[in-house]
Amino acid sequence: MAAGPARAAEQDEDRDPGAESRLQAGFDATIGKDQRIEPRDWMPEGYRRTLVRQIAQHAHSEIIGMQPEGEWITRAPSLRRKAILFAKVQDEAGHGLYLYSAAETLGADRADLTERLISGRQKYSSIFNYPTPTFADVGVIGWFVDGAAICNQVPLCRSSYGPYARAMVRICKEESFHQRQGYELLLTMMRGTQAQRAMVQDAVDRWWWPSLMMFGPPDGDSPNSAASMAWKIKRHTNDELRQRFVDMTVPQAEKLGVTLPDPQLRWNEKRGRHDFGTPDWSELKRVIAGDGPCNDERVARRTAAHEDGAWVREAAAAHAAKQAARAQARTHEGAAA
Ligand SMILES: [Fe+2]
Numbered sequence: 001m002a003a004g005p006a007r008a009a010e011q012d013e014d015r016d017p018g019a020e021s022r023l024q025a026g027f028d029a030t031i032g033k034d035q036r037i038e039p040r041d042w043m044p045e046g047y048r049r050t051l052v053r054q055i056a057q058h059a060h061s062e063i064i065g066m067q068p069e070g071e072w073i074t075r076a077p078s079l080r081r082k083a084i085l086f087a088k089v090q091d092e093a094g095h096g097l098y099l100y101s102a103a104e105t106l107g108a109d110r111a112d113l114t115e116r117l118i119s120g121r122q123k124y125s126s127i128f129n130y131p132t133p134t135f136a137d138v139g140v141i142g143w144f145v146d147g148a149a150i151c152n153q154v155p156l157c158r159s160s161y162g163p164y165a166r167a168m169v170r171i172c173k174e175e176s177f178h179q180r181q182g183y184e185l186l187l188t189m190m191r192g193t194q195a196q197r198a199m200v201q202d203a204v205d206r207w208w209w210p211s212l213m214m215f216g217p218p219d220g221d222s223p224n225s226a227a228s229m230a231w232k233i234k235r236h237t238n239d240e241l242r243q244r245f246v247d248m249t250v251p252q253a254e255k256l257g258v259t260l261p262d263p264q265l266r267w268n269e270k271r272g273r274h275d276f277g278t279p280d281w282s283e284l285k286r287v288i289a290g291d292g293p294c295n296d297e298r299v300a301r302r303t304a305a306h307e308d309g310a311w312v313r314e315a316a317a318a319h320a321a322k323q324a325a326r327a328q329a330r331t332h333e334g335a336a337a
């Protein structure tokens with residue numbers, strides 16, 4: 001997983017003992033001026049490792065995140081809903097691919113990242129370990145989960161690492177469509193029958209707390225946050241983003257006519273923000289550790305898809321080798337002529 005440019009810089013250090021502090025000063029100055037770090041630039045090893053971990057976890061979440069809603073593609077209630085859902089799930093695949101590419105610019109190997117995901121050594125967002133028993137879940141995932149993703153990801157468009165920040169710009173535009181399609185689906189269901197309204201409320205009750213957990217543990221219990229903030233990889237803390245999500249969602253819930261399942265949720269005039277209850281952090285820890293309702297199912301399906309795709313990877317590699325051999329033969333012919 002060695003980044004080419006970073007390695008080259010390390011070799012330079014061997015020749016010149018003052019080099020590392022100069023490189024570090026240059027890096028600090030770039031961050032200080034709010035400019036971007038690019039793949040060719042020197043970067044501290046901790047910065048690179050933190051980014052690889054964050055981007056890989058983000059990419060894995062996009063790919064695993066296709067599963068809970070993907071289950072509804074064949075059962076969508078109309079052609080229109082099927083087309084929307086298809087487009088949304090396909091977008092998530094695209095997000096995963098951009099992000100794996102961004103991780104590759106840091107020297108990570110895509111096959112290695114996939115291996116780490118299916119062997120459980122790298123994580124994905126805990127939210128995708130919850131089941132989707134009704135079609136209202138599709139709407140609530142769009143509204144809450146993509147809504148939370150927007151809160152998390154809009155600030156990442158200004159992340160200090162160039163390829164990550166640029167990937168986020170397009171991803172956020174698509175997340176915005178995802179959020180709206182979910183909310184629009186729920187508005188339609190709320191205008192329907194009593195059974196449909198009950199189905200929406202039930203999905204809201206099940207997804208609200210896991211959605212708040214998407215922002216990660218509370219700030220006091222988030223060991224990597226301080227470094228990520230200093231490096232401007234992250235721009236806001238977990239608790240700030242969670243508060244922003246709650247404030248954004250409460251008026252939307254009122255308009256929709258559903259109740260958010262938190263008796264402590266109320267407007268705080270003095271703070272100009274909502275007060276809300278504390279998520280069950282032991283549940284988050286349990287789900288991250290692999291003991292959520294669908295962890296095994298999600299990883300098993302990803303593993304099966306990876307194994308089923310082996311022939312495609314082999315064929316692509318054989319094709320690339322053949323093309324390279326032909327190109328080389330042409331070069332030799334040209335040189336001989
Ligand atoms: Fe996405």
Ligand SMILES: [Fe+2]
Nearest residue numbers: 092146175178
């Ligand atoms: Fe999305």
